[in-house]
Amino acid sequence: xxxxxxxxxxxxxxxxxxxxxxxxxxxxxxxxxxxxxxxxxxxxxxxxxxxxxxxxxxxxxxxxxxxxxxxxxxxxxxxxxxxxxxxxxxxxxxxxxxxxxxxxxxxxxxxxxxxxxxxxxxxxxxxxxxxxxxxxxxxxxxxxxxxxxxxxxxxxxxxxxxxxxxxxxxxxxxxxxxxxxxxxxxxxxxxxxxxxxxxx
Amino acid sequence: xxxxxxxxxxxxxxxxxxxxxxxxxxxxxxxxxxxxxxxxxxxxxxxxxxxxxxxxxxxxxxxxxxxxxxxxxxxxxxxxxxxxxxxxxxxxxxxxxxxxxxxxxxxxxxxxxxxxxxxxxxxxxxxxxxxxxxxxxxxxxxxxxxxxxxxxxxxxxxxxxxxxxxxxxxxxxxxxxxxxxxxxxxxxxxxxxxxxxxxxxxxxxxxxxxxx
Numbered sequence: 526x527x528x529x530x531x532x533x534x535x536x537x538x539x540x541x542x543x544x545x546x547x548x549x550x551x552x553x554x555x556x557x558x559x560x561x562x563x564x565x566x567x568x569x570x571x572x573x574x575x576x577x578x579x580x581x582x583x584x585x586x587x588x589x590x591x592x593x594x595x596x597x598x599x600x601x602x603x604x605x606x607x608x609x610x611x612x613x614x615x616x617x618x619x620x621x622x623x624x625x626x627x628x629x630x631x632x633x634x635x636x637x638x639x640x641x642x643x644x645x646x647x648x649x650x651x652x653x654x655x656x657x658x659x660x661x662x663x664x665x666x667x668x669x670x671x672x673x674x675x676x677x678x679x680x681x682x683x684x685x686x687x688x689x690x691x692x693x694x695x696x697x698x699x700x701x702x703x704x705x706x707x708x709x710x711x712x713x714x715x716x717x718x719x720x721x722x723x724x725x
Numbered sequence: 726x727x728x729x730x731x732x733x734x735x736x737x738x739x740x741x742x743x744x745x746x747x748x749x750x751x752x753x754x755x756x757x758x759x760x761x762x763x764x765x766x767x768x769x770x771x772x773x774x775x776x777x778x779x780x781x782x783x784x785x786x787x788x789x790x791x792x793x794x795x796x797x798x799x800x801x802x803x804x805x806x807x808x809x810x811x812x813x814x815x816x817x818x819x820x821x822x823x824x825x826x827x828x829x830x831x832x833x834x835x836x837x838x839x840x841x842x843x844x845x846x847x848x849x850x851x852x853x854x855x856x857x858x859x860x861x862x863x864x865x866x867x868x869x870x871x872x873x874x875x876x877x878x879x880x881x882x883x884x885x886x887x888x889x890x891x892x893x894x895x896x897x898x899x900x901x902x903x904x905x906x907x908x909x910x911x912x913x914x915x916x917x918x919x920x921x922x923x924x925x926x927x928x929x930x931x932x933x934x935x936x937x
Contacts, residue, residue, distance in 0.1 A: 560802075560805070563805075564798065564802075567794075567798055567801065568794060568798070571792065571794045571797060571798075572792075572794070575791065575792040579791065585791070586917075586920065588792065589792065589797060589927070590916075590920075590929070592792065592797060593797065593800060593801050593804065593927075593929050594929070596801055597801060597804055597805070597808075597929075600801075600805055601808075627913070630913045630914075659784050660784055663781070663784055663785070679785075681746045681747065681750060682746070682749075682750065682778070682781050682782045682785045683782075683785040685750040685751065685752060685782075686750075686752065687747060687752035687753070688746075688747050688752075703743045703744075706746050707742065707743060710746070710778070710781075713781075714777070
C-alpha cells in the first residue's frame with residue numbers, strides 16, 4: 526500500500542540512516558572548531574531550512590535572518606549536542622524557536638510575499654504553470670494558519686518527518702502534534718476550497 | 726479483497742485518521758503502517774483522505790528553496806570570523822611535575838619585576854608619546870553587528886545607512902567584504918531598519934538570539 530503512494534520504506538530508512546551518521550560525524554568535527562565541516566553542514570541544511578522557514582515565516586527577509594541566526598547558534602552550541610536526538614531534529618528545533626521569536630519580535634505588519642515566490646511571470650509550459658498555481662494557492666492557505674499549525678504541516682508534508690521527531694522539534698506531546706496536523710489539514714482543505722484563485 | 730464495513734467514528738478509524746499523514750509520508754513504524762494499511766483497504770473515506778494528502782505532499786515536494794546559499798554562507802562566515810573565539814575547547818595545560826616546585830619562586834620573581842616596572846612608570850612623565858594610527862583601535866572587541874553592503878553601493882549610501890541607525894564602522898572589510906559595526910542599540914528593530922536602507926545587502930547582530 527505504501528508503494529501505492531510512491532514510497533519505498535526500506536530505501537527511505539537506509540538513506541536516512543546514512544545521512545544521520547554523516548550528520549553526527551560532521552557535528553563532532555564542528556564541535557572541535559572545524560569550519561570546513563561547518564560549511565559542509567551549512568550547505569546540507571541550507572535548502573531544507575530555507576524551505577521550512579519560507580513556509581513558516583512567509584517572509585523572505587525574515588527567512589535569511591532566521592536561517593543565519595539558526596546556523597550561528599549551531600556553530601556556537603555544537604558542543605552541547607548530546608546525541609539524544611538526531612542532528613536534524615536538534616537543528617530544526619533551533620530554527621523553530623528562532624523563527625517563533627522573530628515572528629513575535631515583528632512589531633510592524635509586513636506584506637507577505639510567499640505567494641509571489643512561486644508564481645512566474647514568464648509563460649512556461651501549461652503543466653508547469655498549473656503546478657505553480659496550485660503551489661501558490663497552497664502557500665496562501667498555509668499563510669492563513671497559525672505559525673504552530675503551519676510548522677507541523679510543513680514538517681510532515683514538506684520534510685517527511687515522523688511525528689515523534691516533530692514533537693521534539695516543536696517541544697510538545699506527540700498527541701498535540703497529531704491533533705494540530707488533523708485540525709490544520711482540515712482548515713487548509715476548507716481554505717483551499719474557498720480560495721477564489723482556485724482552478725476549476 | 727472484501728471490504729469491511731466500519732463505523733466512521735470507530736476507535737480504529739480515528740486512530741487511522743490520526744496516523745494518515747505519517748502513513749502517507751512513509752515514516753510510521755512497521756506495525757502502525759500495516760495496521761493503517763489494513764484499515765484503509767476497507768475504508769473509502771480514509772482512501773480518499775490518503776489520496777488527498779499524497780497530492781498535498783507531491784505539491785509540497787516540488788517546492789524549491791529560493792535562498793542564495795553562497796551569499797548566505799559569506800554573511801555567516803563573516804559573523805563567525807567577527808565573533809571569537811571559535812567553539813574549540815581550550816586545550817588543557819598540564820604542568821610537568823619537575824616544574825611545579827619552582828612555580829612559587831618563578832611567580833615571586835615575576836611579581837617583583839612587575840612591581841619595579843610599575844614604580845618606574847609612575848615616575849615617568851604622563852605624556853602619551855606613542856604613535857597611534859587613525860585606524861588602530863581595538864575595533865573587533867566592541868563590534869556588536871556585521872553588515873555587508875551591495876557591490877554597487879555608493880559611499881554616500883553607506884554613510885546614510887549608518888547615520889539612519891546610529892552605527893559606526895569599527896572593523897573590516899573582512900575577506901568576505903563584511904564590515905563590523907557598533908550600534909548603540911542592536912535590537913531586531915534597529916537591524917531591520919538597517920537592512921531596509923538602500924545599499925545594504927545584509928545586516929546581522931553578533932550576539933546569539935533565541936538559543937535555549
